[in-house]
Amino acid sequence: MSVEWTKEMAELVGPERLLLGFDQVDKLSKDYYWYSPVLEPLLRDKRAEAVVVPESEEQVAQVLAFAWREGIPVTTRGAGTGNYGQAVPLEGGIVLDLSGLDRVLEIGDEEARVQAGVRLGALEKQLRETGKELRIYPSTFMKATVGGFVCGGSGGIGSITWGNLWDGNVTEAVIYTMEEAPRRIVVRGSELPAYIHNYGTNGVLTELAIPIARRTEWRQTVAQFDGFEACCRFAHAVALDDAIRKRLVAPVEWPIPSFFKPIVKRLESGSAACLLETADGSEQALAAHAEAAGGRIGYTIPSDQYRKTIGLSDFTWNHTTLWALKADPSYTYLQAGFHPTDFLRQIRLIKAEYGDEVLMHLEFIRSAGVVVPASLPVVRYTTRERLYEIIAFFRSNGVGINDPHTWTLEMGGRGELEAMLAAKRANDPRGLLNPGKLQIPVGER
């Protein structure tokens, strides 16, 4: 490590905002890449040379200008809860930890304006106190930052009503470029997709405006079914029923519910479960849908207990994988997109081929207006070859896969690659922002 640049950096941001201790730097160079047994050995030893924790936009700009001058890579970090090593610095340099930019700037009727390091959980709490709430958030919301969600996530709780990040769930972003004199650009509308799920490769987001919803009183319900198909039919019917206001529709097959240790005693042994967040007053409609699909309503958490006990969303999205990993470290996962209406046939084919090697977990979302079963199937890992065989089988049966076992946007991303590359050419001509995650084609460098 160049002692010289760390001395200069300390003068620039103040010694308290520059972390150099091995353990601290090591910890802040990691995210949840270890969910992938493919990525774990490859990223285990990657670390930055220093972590900088700016307290203002001005400091962000100063750090970027300094890094540009010295040719030092910069990897931005929110809370480091991403799953594919997005926030892991592949080429050392600086981890730019934005957790110090944590001010909620404005809460309006339709929109909240925040600094990028604001935690989604803190924002949701503040919004609900004013009669509003987030539209969408990941199951890691207590830790995850708004900037990290926009740059590393996709959707989550709320996506059954509001879609994912690309469905109008970001209205404006303030971005700093990596140049001699970093520019502050304000991006809206059709320019935004270049910065959504971009892993911070083409700019550092310091401020965001996101649309918000009116507060709803959420009741949490588990509906139980003898088989997974019935559970899916129920989930699909609820997902399509516009009379039910909802935030979460997540069917999982047995034995996945047996991994949910804190609530397992409240769940039926051997049954498939659909985890739901629906508005108060939806009880009868849910019971009718459950009965029609041959199931029954089980464990419920009334709305006055919302956020006061462990919530059902703590067992959904990629938290489902976390509980599976806790139960048995040989599990890993995939990110899949099933056909909006033909998904049961696709699931049957997969189960016939792989049995319990692939355990089904769907998350219904409404994307571009269409209700679709997104999915994070839990997969028993044996070898990389076998994992990619399973991926190929999914794809050959029309099930889309966003590969979570790669750190590159080219291989695993889900955003608009061309737009991201154009923004990278314009904003990061030296390729210093999170290098290795999005490459400007060789001939152009």
Ligand SMILES: Cc1cc2nc3c(=O)[nH]c(=O)nc-3n(C[C@H](O)[C@H](O)[C@H](O)COP(=O)(O)OP(=O)(O)OC[C@H]3O[C@@H](n4cnc5c(N)ncnc54)[C@H](O)[C@@H]3O)c2cc1C
């Ligand atoms: C148990 C578990 C459950 C999860 N559930 C979900 C889920 O429901 N939905 C979902 O979408 N994801 C989920 N994730 C992934 C992840 O938690 C979320 O995407 C989360 O929003 C990331 O936020 P973060 O602040 O931790 O970002 P980080 O992990 O710190 O960063 C994510 C990426 O964005 C970049 N970045 C961060 N901040 C900025 C910034 N201000 N400017 C530019 N680049 C930036 C980083 O360099 C990195 O590439 C889950 C992960 C785990 C471990």
